[in-house]
Amino acid sequence: MLSDFIMRAALAGVGTAIAAGFLGSFVVWRRMAYFGDATAHAAVLGVAIALGFQVSILGSVGVVAVLMAVGLWALTGRGFAADTVLGVLSHGALALGLLAVALVPSARVDLDTYLFGDVLTVSKTDLAVIWGGAAVVVGVLAWRWSRMLTATVSPDLAYAAGIDPRREQLILTLLLAGVVAVSIKVVGALLITALLIIPAAAARNLSRTPEAMAVIAVVCGIVAALGGVGLSFTLDTQAGPSIVCTAAALFVLSLLRRRA
Amino acid sequence: MSLLTAQNIHVRHGAATVLHNVSFAIQKGEIVTIVGPNGSGKSTLLRTLIGALQPTSGQVVRKAGLKIGYVPQKLHVDATMPMTVRRFLDLPTRVTDAEAEAALTRTGVVGIGTRPLDGLSGGQFQRVLLARAILSSPDILMLDEATQGLDQPGSAAFYQLIEDLRDSLGCAVLMVSHELHVVMSASDRVICLNGHVCCEGTPEVVSAAPEYRQLFGTGTKGALALYRHDHDHGHDHDHPHCHHEDAH
Numbered sequence: 001m002l003s004d005f006i007m008r009a010a011l012a013g014v015g016t017a018i019a020a021g022f023l024g025s026f027v028v029w030r031r032m033a034y035f036g037d038a039t040a041h042a043a044v045l046g047v048a049i050a051l052g053f054q055v056s057i058l059g060s061v062g063v064v065a066v067l068m069a070v071g072l073w074a075l076t077g078r079g080f081a082a083d084t085v086l087g088v089l090s091h092g093a094l095a096l097g098l099l100a101v102a103l104v105p106s107a108r109v110d111l112d113t114y115l116f117g118d119v120l121t122v123s124k125t126d127l128a129v130i131w132g133g134a135a136v137v138v139g140v141l142a143w144r145w146s147r148m149l150t151a152t153v154s155p156d157l158a159y160a161a162g163i164d165p166r167r168e169q170l171i172l173t174l175l176l177a178g179v180v181a182v183s184i185k186v187v188g189a190l191l192i193t194a195l196l197i198i199p200a201a202a203a204r205n206l207s208r209t210p211e212a213m214a215v216i217a218v219v220c221g222i223v224a225a226l227g228g229v230g231l232s233f234t235l236d237t238q239a240g241p242s243i244v245c246t247a248a249a250l251f252v253l254s255l256l257r258r259r260a
Numbered sequence: 261m262s263l264l265t266a267q268n269i270h271v272r273h274g275a276a277t278v279l280h281n282v283s284f285a286i287q288k289g290e291i292v293t294i295v296g297p298n299g300s301g302k303s304t305l306l307r308t309l310i311g312a313l314q315p316t317s318g319q320v321v322r323k324a325g326l327k328i329g330y331v332p333q334k335l336h337v338d339a340t341m342p343m344t345v346r347r348f349l350d351l352p353t354r355v356t357d358a359e360a361e362a363a364l365t366r367t368g369v370v371g372i373g374t375r376p377l378d379g380l381s382g383g384q385f386q387r388v389l390l391a392r393a394i395l396s397s398p399d400i401l402m403l404d405e406a407t408q409g410l411d412q413p414g415s416a417a418f419y420q421l422i423e424d425l426r427d428s429l430g431c432a433v434l435m436v437s438h439e440l441h442v443v444m445s446a447s448d449r450v451i452c453l454n455g456h457v458c459c460e461g462t463p464e465v466v467s468a469a470p471e472y473r474q475l476f477g478t479g480t481k482g483a484l485a486l487y488r489h490d491h492d493h494g495h496d497h498d499h500p501h502c503h504h505e506d507a508h
Binding site: 030149154157158159160161200204208209 | 307310311312328329330332335337338340341342343344347348350351352353354376396402
């Protein structure tokens with residue numbers, strides 16, 4: 001019989017992997033990796049604010065991540081978000097967050113949890129947040145899948161069909177902020193983007209249609225999450241790096257079965 | 261009533277005004293071709309008509325419920341996205357296998373449904389784009405430099421196909437092209453664009469118009485002048501408005 005906390009850790013990992021797997025495919029197709037980084041790094045600032053002002057970490061992280069995501073979305077609309085600008089925002093937000101946390105006297109102990117994840121300490125409330133968030137992400141993606149896919153293949157095809165690609169991009173951006181907020185405790189801010197990208201990249205090598213890729217990405221993510229939790233438990237390593245290493249190993253395996 | 265109307269539109273790209281005071285209308289069943297030199301705003305006009313660009317003044321009016329079948333100049337599906345021909349035909353609305361196969365048959369590329377999009381030749385790809393566009397039973401087909409990369413017999417066959425589709429679907433067709441010598445014969449009406457509408461009318465009227473001659477050459481044999489022009493300026497695809505796909 002598995003102990004309670006391992007069970008919770010596994011469930012948290014699986015919930016996160018489901019949300020990240022579906023959304024991660026869009027992140028890969030739209031080359032939003034840097035977008036994901038900037039949003040996740042901004043979350044560290046959210047953690048600092050929550051610790052400093054004694055407010056809910058989830059709420060604070062959510063608000064900061066959404067603000068960063070919407071800000072980036074507005075910038076891309078004006079043709080700004082070149083790699084450089086994103087790099088400045090992403091690393092600027094991370095540095096600012098780390099600085100802010102350092103200024104909060106009681107916070108040092110907690111920081112590792114949010115940078116690298118601590119899946120073995122998730123509570124039942126955390127679980128509810130993760131699965132609730134995953135349900136919203138998957139629900140919205142399923143609802144708008146065809147419109148988002150069309151807008152991703154070609155904004156002009158979308159316009160001609162009466163779809164507003166900017167709106168679809170905004171929704172994807174908000175979902176990204178949501179995934180960051182709910183998965184920060186599982187993988188940590190520094191490696192959230194890896195959980196979005198690596199399972200999708202592995203799935204690309206095994207699939208012929210976008211839907212197959214998204215589903216395989218979810219499966220890879222789940223395997224990586226369970227493997228990572230096991231690794232974290234047996235070797236007493238941090239959860240985020242353990243999950244991401246497992247995902248990277250799956251990616252290497254996927255190269256052996258690569259399809260055109 | 262016209263299917264699609266532009267009323268005195270002005271469109272800007274950054275600081276430059278690309279279209280000045282352009283008015284345009286297209287009727288059911290009509291084949292209209294927009295011709296013009298590099299940078300004349302042909303693609304900009306088409307993208308404004310589909311709603312991808314907003315005019316700074318003037319307005320675009322679509323008939324209520326107008327369905328547009330758009331064939332872009334270029335479509336680059338990111339290599340990270342696996343996409344078969346069959347799945348592509350489902351964008352944005354799912355179609356049945358029978359409908360998909362019928363559309364591919366109609367555009368002359370039957371049986372390639374299972375192939376990945378990035379493995380197609382240029383000509384096959386154009387026909388797949390066209391098949392996708394006709395699957396929505398469009399009121400108007402819009403094609404932006406649809407025959408780029410095809411050789412001359414290939415593009416002649418493509419324009420013949422467009423004409424056949426117009427006849428069988430009863431839709432209007434709006435094309436942008438630089439292949440004047442081929443396009444002229446297939447069009448009911450030609451609009452010569454150079455930031456504004458220089459002249460407009462049947463192919464015969466336009467090719468005889470002084471404004472047109474001034475833009476496209478002054479040779480006494482119109483067709484020959486056009487032909488030569490076309491080869492002298494074979495870099496139309498480097499024109500800055502042609503790479504919107506990459507910009508997103």
